[in-house]
Amino acid sequence: MPRLDVRHLLMLEAISASTSLADAARRLSITPSALSHRMREAERRVGTPLFARTARKPQLTDAGARLLNLATGILRTLEEAEREVAAGPATRVDVVRLAASTLSSYEWLPGLLRTLQHDYPSIDVEVVLDVAVDPISALRDRIIDVAVIPSQVSTTTLASIALFDDEMIVLLPPAHPKANKHWLDAQDLVDEVYVTDGTTRETGREYERLFGPAGVQPRRMLRAGPLENVIALVREGFGVTIGTRASVQQHLQNETLRAVQITQHGLFVTWHALLRREDFRRSPARVVADQLAGRSESRRAETQTTPLIS
Numbered sequence: 001m002p003r004l005d006v007r008h009l010l011m012l013e014a015i016s017a018s019t020s021l022a023d024a025a026r027r028l029s030i031t032p033s034a035l036s037h038r039m040r041e042a043e044r045r046v047g048t049p050l051f052a053r054t055a056r057k058p059q060l061t062d063a064g065a066r067l068l069n070l071a072t073g074i075l076r077t078l079e080e081a082e083r084e085v086a087a088g089p090a091t092r093v094d095v096v097r098l099a100a101s102t103l104s105s106y107e108w109l110p111g112l113l114r115t116l117q118h119d120y121p122s123i124d125v126e127v128v129l130d131v132a133v134d135p136i137s138a139l140r141d142r143i144i145d146v147a148v149i150p151s152q153v154s155t156t157t158l159a160s161i162a163l164f165d166d167e168m169i170v171l172l173p174p175a176h177p178k179a180n181k182h183w184l185d186a187q188d189l190v191d192e193v194y195v196t197d198g199t200t201r202e203t204g205r206e207y208e209r210l211f212g213p214a215g216v217q218p219r220r221m222l223r224a225g226p227l228e229n230v231i232a233l234v235r236e237g238f239g240v241t242i243g244t245r246a247s248v249q250q251h252l253q254n255e256t257l258r259a260v261q262i263t264q265h266g267l268f269v270t271w272h273a274l275l276r277r278e279d280f281r282r283s284p285a286r287v288v289a290d291q292l293a294g295r296s297e298s299r300r301a302e303t304q305t306t307p308l309i310s
Contacts, residue, residue: 006075008041008045009067009071010028013072015058019057023057028130049064083095093124094284096145096288099127099138099148101132103204105247105248107246107247109127113125115294120287123284123287123288128143134200136153139274145284146285146288148271150205150270151204156277158277159275160273162293163293165270166269168269170259170260171248171260173235174255174258178260179258182261183262183264184261186213190216194218194221194240195221195224204269210262235257245259273288273293
């Protein structure tokens with residue numbers, strides 16, 4: 001019987017692809033202490049050191065590197081076997097793993113799933129939530145197949161498809177002194193309590209587009225986790241945040257939040273579906289991206305005739 005099981009193989013992949021022990025733990029959706037316990041357990045089972053502990057992050061020993069090479073093939077083979085078994089003898093199902101930036105609330109997901117069920121029943125979508133902080137790396141590491149991000153990316157291995165235009169806005173409680181301003185800039189937010197889902201500087205988000213170019217950042221930050229938590233704290237007056245109209249529109253309908261434009265001319269982004277170039281021409285991942293883009297065209301036409309409420 002094998003001494004290691006699948007969770008140990010996944011651990012090897014996560015540690016190899018991560019920048020720190022904490023990063024690897026996030027990928028596995030466990031605590032750093034639980035990851036440390038799993039590392040010791042794996043070494044105890046095989047009877048040899050697999051990791052060389054360093055101050056920055058664990059490094060694989062020669063034995064660990066050899067196991068990682070084997071683990072990668074085993075895990076991919078297992079995934080493929082599971083898909084084929086789940087599909088049954090008569091039907092093949094392609095599972096496209098998808099993740100979006102934490103700036104997204106997946107408001108486009110129900111429509112995408114309905115379209116796929118009707119037009120492409122052989123394609124299933126699996127949402128991978130624990131890589132939202134860095135979906136680009138997850139795409140490169142083949143943890144996901146499509147990344148939805150508020151920025152265009154083009155490299156030798158990745159390419160993107162434009163989906164829809166969006167606007168970044170400041171969200172405040174209606175009673176906030178700045179809630180009736182016509183627009184706010186980065187300097188207006190420096191002394192505010194900034195409610196955020198996390199402090200990682202994600203591609204296409206406010207740190208890259210607003211605070212970084214201005215050379216400032218909020219002096220006080222309140223980390224709240226998922227978007228729903230952020231919205232709840234802002235609504236109750238614990239601080240302010242920045243979101244996109246597409247992601248928070250449903251929260252603006254009942255007038256318990258106020259949206260204020262960023263900078264005098266607005267701060268706009270375009271959401272993109274990012275794929276590996278090898279999947280760009282013809283693949284289930286490209287089908288999913290094209291359906292997202294198609295739905296976005298319809299949505300763009302609707303927003304041109306129906307103004308967004310602010």
